[in-house]
Amino acid sequence: MKRALLSVFDKTGIVEFATKLQAQGFELVSTGGTLKTLAAAGLPVISIDEVTGFPEMLDGRVKTLHPKVHGGLLARRDVPEHMATIAAHDIQPIDVVVVNLYPFKATIAQPDITFADAIEQIDIGGPSMLRSAAKNHAAVLPIIDPADYEQAAELLANDALTPTIRRAYAAKVFQHTATYDALIGEYLATEEFPDNLALGYEKFDTLRYGENAHQQATAYVSQQPEAYSILSADIMHGKKLSYNNLRDADAALRIAADFNSRPTVVTVKHMNPAGIGQADTIFTAWERAFAADDISIFGGIVVLNREVDLATAEAMHKIFLEIIIAPSYTDEAFAVLAKKKNLRILALPMDQAIAPVKDVVSVLGGLLVQDRDLVTEDIADFEIVSEAQPTPAQLEAMVFAQRAVKHVKSNAIVVANAQQTLGVGAGQPNRIDSVKIAVTKAQPKPGFVDAVLASDAFFPMGDSVEFAAQNGITAIVEPGGSIKDQDSIDMANKLGVVLVFSKNRHFKH
Structure with a gap:
């Protein structure tokens, strides 16, 4: 007689599948x-104790780890x-295994879970x-997902389990157990960067295509x-x-x-900020973000x-946008959008x-893992290195601009006042070119009179300071740290420009 072994935590659909x-x-x-669920449904079912000749023991930790089970699974x-x-050895082959695992993920998601309770939800036998x-999928069908019950029952009934289908079921098992173990490893880890890195992810959605239609x-x-x-x-x-x-x-x-303390609107194009606006109301913040770059938006x-x-x-409805994200919408606002x-x-x-978890990016043949850049700029950390001293308004604008430039692709330059970005220079191989782009975009805007210039990294020479000063910038904030910092300081002093070191570099590649 064919034999199926069923041992599931999630009982969804198990009675119906077992009946088939x-x-x-x-x-x-x-x-x-x-066993209790199936027996309560009136199905004839054999206890694992009868198969192994041993009772379940150690609070259920040991019940299926036995040659009578694994011999029946692994025999070719x-x-x-x-x-x-x-x-x-009087071991009967097992032809179908239906198992899903203890809910370790759901357990550790509970805010008050103890370490001991979490450990007990690490499934071993499953x-x-x-x-x-x-491993022996050529002869044994492993089923881990209740969503597969209907298909599996039909395949078994019609003797339609091809080697390719069996292999797909086996692959699903190993992918699932690998991600299960990866989560346990992450939970138990005491090293930030372990020698072996296992990452577990679950499918969120199949996308129409990637960056381009052929991907x-x-x-x-x-x-x-x-x-x-x-x-x-949502x-x-x-x-x-x-x-x-x-x-x-x-x-x-x-x-x-980085801008949650006040009503703020951020507009983004190709992963760079097109405009950032802050105000006392979300409508005025929108107006400032839109005015920052009404073309790129x-x-x-x-x-x-x-x-x-x-x-x-109503203001946003007038232009073409791809996505709007907000905490909530009034009924009237949602109806318009x-x-x-x-x-x-x-x-x-x-x-x-x-x-504060790690960011992971791919490179050919591997991954790069690093801490997220969660440093927040603070006036208290600034060092004034120029003879000219910043005004309180300029310092406020510097904090805003440095928080913005942190999110611009390097080489990154942002020209801004304390309420909005005015010009963004992104991704140029040469920093002076980013300076020229940002300043040129900012100059025609009314807020330029109060603007400061922020850089994501130090100026390797005085040319950026010189260009900025010659084009109306009176205050600059940059991390400092170059062996040629003095060149920039000397240029700032020569031209009467305020120069402040933030001490935090924010490269973004």
């Missing part, structure tokens, strides 16, 4: 709570010696059975999702998010997190850190910080 297996002539073997049907061995079955793409979410994340946002309206949408929205949220992403009201919604069927309207609480 029993109708197909499978003998059912089960453990613990699954095409090797006569294997079959003779298990027959000699992964062992699944791995044995998956396939899928989004994955961490097994411990971050609350402040584009992948945690998509209230509009089309699915694309690969580029997700990258741009992520960049916008990272920027917004076309087709961009907008993040607002306060509820969107009707006036702000939702008139555009393709506009993505997302809700995400903005009163939370970015999690």
Whole structure:
């Protein structure tokens, strides 16, 4: 008789699936709570104790770790010696294994969980059975996902399990147990950068394509999702998010997190801030962000850190935007924005910080892992290195500008006052070129009279200071740290420019 072993934590659909297996002539073997569930449904089921000849012991820690189980799973049907061995030891082959694991992920997500309780939710027998079955998938079908029950029952009933299908089920098992173990390893880890790095992610969505139409793409979410994340946002309206949408929205949220003390609007294009505006109301903040760059915002992403009201919604409705993200929307505001069927309207609480976990990026053949840049600029850390002294207004603008330049692709320059960005120079191989772009974009704007210039890294020579001063900039903030800092200081003193060192470099590649 064919034999199926069923031992699941998640009982969803298990009675229905077991009923189909029993109708197909499978003998059912089960453990613990699954055994009780099947028996209560009136299904004939054999206890694992009867198979192994041993009771479950050590508070259930040991029940399936036995040759009577794993011999039945691992014996190769095409090797006569294997079959003779298990027959000699009265071991019956097992043809189907249905297992899902203790909820370690859900357990450690509980805020008051103890370490001891978390350890008890590390499944041992379940992964062992699944791995044995998956290794011997040519003869044993391993099923880990209740969503596969219906398909599996049909395949078994029609004798339609091809080698390719069996291999797919086995791969799913090993991928699942690998991510399960990765989460446990992450939870137990005491080193920030371990010798072996295992990362576990779950599929979030299959995307239409990647950065370009000829690239396939899928989004994955961490097994411990971050609350402040584009992948945690509520998509209230509009089309699915694309690969580029997700990258741009992520960049916008990272920027917004540095400006949460006041109503702020951030507009992003190609992962760089097009405009950042702050004010006492979200509508005025929008006006300032829009005025910062009313051209680049076309087709961009907008993040607002306060509820969107009707006036702000009507203003945004006038231009083409890809995504709007805010903590909430008034009913009237949402109704206006939702008139555009393709506009993505997302809700995400903005009163939370970015999690201090590692950032991971890919390179050919590997990964780079680093701490997130969560340093926040503070006037108290600034060092005034020029003879000219900054005014309180200039210092306030410097803090704003340095927080903004942190999120611009290097070489990065931002010209801003205390309320809005005015010009952004991003991604130039030469810093002076970024200075020229930012200053040129800022000069025509009314706020330029109060503007300061911020740099993500030090000036390697005095040319940037000279160009900025000759074009109306009276105050500059940069990290300092160059062996040629004195050249920039001398140039600032020569031209009467305020020069302040922030002491924090913010390269962003």
